[in-house]
Amino acid sequence: NLGMYRVQLGGNDYKPDREVGLHYQIHRGIGVHQAKANQAGVPLRVSIFVGGPPAHTLAAVMPLPEGLPELVFAGVLGNRAFRYFRDEEGFCVSADADFVITGTVHPHEVKPEGPFGDHLGYYSLVHPFPVMRVHRVYHRQGAIWPFTVVGRPPQEDTGFGALIHEITGSAIPNEIPGLHAVHAVDAAGVHPLLFAIGSERYTPFQRNERPQELLTIANHIFGKNQLSLAKYLCICAREDDPALDIHAVDAFLQHMLARVDFTRDLHFQTNTTIDTLDYSGMGLNAGSKVAIAAVGPPRRALWPEVPGGLRFPQPFERTRLVMPGVLAVEAPPFGSHDQAEREIALLDRELAGQDLSGLPLLVLCDDAAFSAESVHNFVWVTFTRSNPSHDVHGIGSFIEHKHWGCRGPLVIDARRKPHHAPPLERDPAVERRVDRLGERGASLHGII
Structure with a gap:
């Protein structure tokens, strides 16, 4: 090994x-x-x-x-x-x-x-x-000790990830029948968010109305080597858009959100393993997963802007549109999961009578402006700061025969939680020390 x-x-x-x-x-x-x-x-x-x-x-x-x-x-x-x-x-x-x-x-x-x-x-x-x-x-003689810098993507893993995708991109589908492409989203920290494109071939004699083979592929992905570390898996059918680019994060998410049926297409695995470096779960190596499968023609038009008449209750008034169909909602600091349930209940009551058909995804966050500033910010905040079993909610949610779903928008609570690890932040003093190593006469002059 x-x-x-x-x-x-x-x-x-x-x-x-x-x-x-x-x-x-x-x-x-x-x-x-x-x-x-x-x-x-x-x-x-x-x-x-x-x-x-x-x-x-x-x-x-x-x-x-x-x-x-x-x-x-x-x-x-x-x-x-x-x-x-x-x-x-x-x-x-x-x-x-x-x-x-x-x-x-x-x-x-x-x-x-x-x-x-x-x-x-x-x-x-x-x-x-x-x-x-x-x-x-x-x-060895003249030995060199290599070093790297880690932090929020893009950093050390970005180059490795791109090269691995280039080498193995065509090989992985041969390992999983029906899979055409898979992409671990670097901006989301790699393992927290996985995109996949598969086939729907189980019933070619009739119009396909719901995910079938996609669910088989999703379960295979969750059991395949390091792919099993995926926390959020979004999988769609190639037949619906053969030209869909799995590396275009915003386009892929909009394809999914236009087609997904949240009453049916969410499939959770709870009390399971997640990446050792992911602190969004219940403890070291412990958390949950969700597969989101979408198939068929679009079922909704995603709003490119928020309607003027849409009203959020206090203290959720500060909102920013991230992309068509996705709204970042600034929320008070996270207190506890019990408190979060009460906050979701408030949103449910206040939003239940309003038209939200073009906003299928609401993300609760600490800073709506930062989360909506770029797609990279959005996926990093949303998928590194949430645990599906604890932090995925919904407007009009229900449990039916052990299946959880929602009739309105999906709500992901992506606020920082007390048990989360602190984010890496740039230290100006350390940066100045490193910069001095690159000055004339210093050990890294001409290298950095």
Whole structure:
């Protein structure tokens, strides 16, 4: 197994130069390997490779099919075999890495790891994670320690994501029957929002009135490798618009919102797993998912502007149109889920008698102007700050035979919650320190 993992080299309770922390995200291969080592009652042997050819880095982040070794893929990508040797202790040492740290992870041995900024645009907090006992450190002559910057997209994951889509875009549909395209939306932090286009072929002898095969595809996606980390999955039928661009976020959302039937087309998975870095759920790795499937001709015209007669009750008067059919509604700071239920009930009472047919999606947020300023702002706020089971509401909502739906607009509560991790914010003092490294005579002059 070759994977990309966060390694904490110092701080917290780690013994300097003797221990490092390993951050395991859910659905990563190292967890499977340590489980096997634990069952055998032996330490897991780990080699950390830093730097080296770009093919090694890309192979480590590729969502490869089970059974295809990343080392083989790295060799194919780099047009030569992955060069390595075994040291006297039997550890694998990359002959091309700039640095190699070898060590062992012992069963159930953990220490606090974090906090670190991460690619969703928030901090990942301190949690107990495996600690590696360091055996040896190797380096090559003229070694370079690479670094990157993390934060709200676009950042480090954006380039990786684009390249992965380019390489695997045509392969993933071969893994899931009926799937034509899938796109993890970078601006939303990748895993929180997934778009998919599938086929509807179950009943070709009659007009298709409701999602059928799309639901089979959605369930397959929720069970497929890292695609299973998706929190919101929006899937539509290729037959309805063969020219639909899955990478055009606003056009795709408008296609969905014009066709979705919220009384029928919302399918939740509750008390399940979500991405380790996503703090919108009930705890580490814990949250919910929703698949939203839309098929058929448009059932509504999305309003390009808010009608002058539409009135929202206090304290929800400040609203901004994000795109046709989507309204950002500024709300008071989030207090609790019980309070949120009362606020939704107020909106339900006050809006029930008004015409909302062209506004199928309302998003409660802390700052309507910021959320509506760009599509990137909108998807980042909406899908990184909400947990479907707790934060998806609706005007005229109902439960019928365990199915939840709503007869009016869908309401997503995307306010910051007390249990959320703090957002990453630029620190001017740190930026000035980094800028000084690029000045003439400094260590990074000519590089940054």
